[in-house]
Amino acid sequence: MSTNTDVSLSSYDEDQGSKLIRRAKESPFVPIGMAGFASIVAYGPYKLKSRGNMKMSLHFVHMRMAAQGFVVGAMTLGMGYSMYLEFWAKPKP
Structure with missing residues (x-):
């Protein structure tokens, strides 16, 4: 077993x-994904008082799905951006 010194x-x-x-x-x-997640999590309690007759658990599920969707979208855009930089924007030798 070799070790890297x-x-x-x-x-x-x-x-x-x-x-x-x-x-x-x-x-x-x-x-960007972290900021979006934090803003949706902060928006949740504000929206909680105006949820109408929606159950609280359903409201929390919607907020969780929105936050996760934002993070997954940011990750997808980030991967697309890094693929663009690696494969298309890199100058050909």
Whole structure:
């Protein structure tokens, strides 16, 4: 069993803020998905008081599905964007 001794320790020295900023630059749709998820979760309690005669559990299921749909959509757009950059936008040698 071989071990890799050339492990870079620079990633271990990063704090959470700089790691999030670095990863946001690498894949910009992740923070968009996180922000959309957080905004839908924050919108849920606001919409809760005006739900009418809808059951509370059904309201929570709708909010959960909306948040998950936003995150999956952001992930799909991010994958499409990275595929575009890798296969079509890359200059041919």
